[in-house]
Amino acid sequence: MIANISLNLPAVIEFGAGKINTLNLHLQGCRKIFLLVDKPVFPKIEPLVREIESSGKEVFVSTEVVPEPPIDTLAGLLLPVRDFSPDAVVGIGGGSTMDLAKLVSVLFTGEQQIHEVIGINNLGKRNIRLALASTTSGTGSEVTPIAVLTDTREKLKKGVVSPHLVADVTIVDPELTLGLPAPVTAATGMDAMTHCIEAYTNRFAHPVIDNLALQGIALIAANLETAVSDSGNLEARTAMALGSLYGGLCLGPVNTAAVHALAYPLGGEFNVPHGVANSVLLPFVMDFNLSECSGKYAQVARALGVTTGGSDKIMAEEGIQRIKGLSARCGIPKGLKQLAIPEAAIPAMAKAAMLVTRLLDNNPRKVELKDAEAIFRAAFRGAEA
Amino acid sequence: MIANISLNLPAVIEFGAGKINTLNLHLQGCRKIFLLVDKPVFPKIEPLVREIESSGKEVFVSTEVVPEPPIDTLAGLLLPVRDFSPDAVVGIGGGSTMDLAKLVSVLFTGEQQIHEVIGINNLGKRNIRLALASTTSGTGSEVTPIAVLTDTREKLKKGVVSPHLVADVTIVDPELTLGLPAPVTAATGMDAMTHCIEAYTNRFAHPVIDNLALQGIALIAANLETAVSDSGNLEARTAMALGSLYGGLCLGPVNTAAVHALAYPLGGEFNVPHGVANSVLLPFVMDFNLSECSGKYAQVARALGVTTGGSDKIMAEEGIQRIKGLSARCGIPKGLKQLAIPEAAIPAMAKAAMLVTRLLDNNPRKVELKDAEAIFRAAFRGAEA
Numbered sequence: 001m002i003a004n005i006s007l008n009l010p011a012v013i014e015f016g017a018g019k020i021n022t023l024n025l026h027l028q029g030c031r032k033i034f035l036l037v038d039k040p041v042f043p044k045i046e047p048l049v050r051e052i053e054s055s056g057k058e059v060f061v062s063t064e065v066v067p068e069p070p071i072d073t074l075a076g077l078l079l080p081v082r083d084f085s086p087d088a089v090v091g092i093g094g095g096s097t098m099d100l101a102k103l104v105s106v107l108f109t110g111e112q113q114i115h116e117v118i119g120i121n122n123l124g125k126r127n128i129r130l131a132l133a134s135t136t137s138g139t140g141s142e143v144t145p146i147a148v149l150t151d152t153r154e155k156l157k158k159g160v161v162s163p164h165l166v167a168d169v170t171i172v173d174p175e176l177t178l179g180l181p182a183p184v185t186a187a188t189g190m191d192a193m194t195h196c197i198e199a200y201t202n203r204f205a206h207p208v209i210d211n212l213a214l215q216g217i218a219l220i221a222a223n224l225e226t227a228v229s230d231s232g233n234l235e236a237r238t239a240m241a242l243g244s245l246y247g248g249l250c251l252g253p254v255n256t257a258a259v260h261a262l263a264y265p266l267g268g269e270f271n272v273p274h275g276v277a278n279s280v281l282l283p284f285v286m287d288f289n290l291s292e293c294s295g296k297y298a299q300v301a302r303a304l305g306v307t308t309g310g311s312d313k314i315m316a317e318e319g320i321q322r323i324k325g326l327s328a329r330c331g332i333p334k335g336l337k338q339l340a341i342p343e344a345a346i347p348a349m350a351k352a353a354m355l356v357t358r359l360l361d362n363n364p365r366k367v368e369l370k371d372a373e374a375i376f377r378a379a380f381r382g383a384e385a
Numbered sequence: 386m387i388a389n390i391s392l393n394l395p396a397v398i399e400f401g402a403g404k405i406n407t408l409n410l411h412l413q414g415c416r417k418i419f420l421l422v423d424k425p426v427f428p429k430i431e432p433l434v435r436e437i438e439s440s441g442k443e444v445f446v447s448t449e450v451v452p453e454p455p456i457d458t459l460a461g462l463l464l465p466v467r468d469f470s471p472d473a474v475v476g477i478g479g480g481s482t483m484d485l486a487k488l489v490s491v492l493f494t495g496e497q498q499i500h501e502v503i504g505i506n507n508l509g510k511r512n513i514r515l516a517l518a519s520t521t522s523g524t525g526s527e528v529t530p531i532a533v534l535t536d537t538r539e540k541l542k543k544g545v546v547s548p549h550l551v552a553d554v555t556i557v558d559p560e561l562t563l564g565l566p567a568p569v570t571a572a573t574g575m576d577a578m579t580h581c582i583e584a585y586t587n588r589f590a591h592p593v594i595d596n597l598a599l600q601g602i603a604l605i606a607a608n609l610e611t612a613v614s615d616s617g618n619l620e621a622r623t624a625m626a627l628g629s630l631y632g633g634l635c636l637g638p639v640n641t642a643a644v645h646a647l648a649y650p651l652g653g654e655f656n657v658p659h660g661v662a663n664s665v666l667l668p669f670v671m672d673f674n675l676s677e678c679s680g681k682y683a684q685v686a687r688a689l690g691v692t693t694g695g696s697d698k699i700m701a702e703e704g705i706q707r708i709k710g711l712s713a714r715c716g717i718p719k720g721l722k723q724l725a726i727p728e729a730a731i732p733a734m735a736k737a738a739m740l741v742t743r744l745l746d747n748n749p750r751k752v753e754l755k756d757a758e759a760i761f762r763a764a765f766r767g768a769e770a
Binding site: 004 | 395407548592596597623
């Protein structure tokens, strides 16, 4: 029997080249806009900001975005935004920008403090409009109920999960991703791939999400290399944007698993960008999971384009090889060594990852402390594609 | 290149058995609820109404629903609702109930008159909350931006299309469909199948929607007969509810085509229920379209479970036979004769259908007046399964 599922979705999803120009239309009725935008993206959207202003709205632009945003970065945004008192928040950028915009849109009122809202469903209602546009493909943050912060004191990534973080309006415009540097394209693309794979093979998988996940895997597998090697290829960028949107839609209802759990300490401790951490770890977690989900990995392999046939196990193994090959060809770092992570840090990282039970519980194979260590050690040595 | 697409979605979709019990949660902050509910469904939800009331909300219940609702039925609801002045409208029922609830939620204020809003994007903003729960599988109205009324004077169905008709909250609870009579289960199920097929083979088809459409076709094909013959089978009802939800999601961004256009006069002129009209016409329009879309019909056939193989044309023809067989086994009336429609009415019906250009323009094969007549004549003679 098909299981129950709750979907929290943006009321509007605008997908496609040039769609960022619908933003002002979706801000109808709003008068004061707080716009948080990635600095390198700002020139692209400056004409749009002028258009919004000339339609009679006041826009407060900030580019105060730090990658893998520390709690202090969020705290620094809240006071000026409270003074401005917007009736809409817009975030245009990668996951860090969108996550900050999401949290600002609820917390700027000062009714709740940051430390109170960490975790699941601790966030009160959002009273103003929230619009997000992604400029990578991608974190999927543009459609998720999740925002992640870095606790620099505890050296841990901390997640806030709430339906009140889901945007009212999401714009996925692949033109905004044109020219994204190859390493960022590769890492964010493999991050999106990871969302799809971890949702599809999730212990709490659901047919509604399986459907999106397999489509996402197929789109990313077929287009990531072109997007990386030919940064202005709009066709590949558009397919990646859709694959990444599908990946994002997987995150709210089903979410990720051990790859993301193990990636947390890489970010919290060594400041490795989220996408890079996930893409480096993905094949090693797949190797670990294989014994428990060869049937599903065989389906993943089919979506990746593997046509060799054979048993589930053979197909699954071929699929993992495909992931390794794709990562290598896209220039994903081979392993933790290449990320300048010392081997001696592994036991502590494994311990830290074991705290992310919210995600580890989703993994198709139970991860013990020794398993986490073993995965990190394999990832340290690095993949042979 | 993947084309642009705009999705207008309910911010919340609750899917699954028992999910109707989340309704009160989603009415948080509302104080005065106008509830429009199908009379036969009311006993099922009476305890829920008591729960909503005992949480301090005032509920005005109406069961004033007429199938294929005439404009006068809507008009009769508006005044009492204006007097009540709700901050939320809830519609629980089939397409007629939900369409009326959608229109009431915007028009009760009196700012716009019914005749002003017929057509596409003529509707102003909705200022109150709208929640819908479907009790058939189904019209898909629970997720569409569409509401259809019957103009009894002009004997025509008239559609209102606007993103402001999309619900804030949609509940798809298959328990509400348990016990739905076999003929209604069959007709609404084949209606949902029609939504999927007409969206997938649409001139404006889109990969995002194709994906939903093919899944919907597969779910309905595999479960409709069981739902019809064993009306309390929750597993089949749940699969049908999901298939129908997918069908509904196809309607906003891509919508239907010639089946729905030709069904309009059957409803407007002869009061044939929408689902019955579509399900009777479906195979005859498929026969007509076959020459233009055998490749896509071959994919439809695969989703229907056809495994014989062969050329696209052979697969497509086998698919159409499957539809005819499924309809026959589910007791769908064989043709227009069985609906007591006189053959002499065909020329006028064909003329009336040609006015529904909004949908005819979507059809994979151009429909001329003589084609519409020929399809009606074939449908008059009826299918040989």
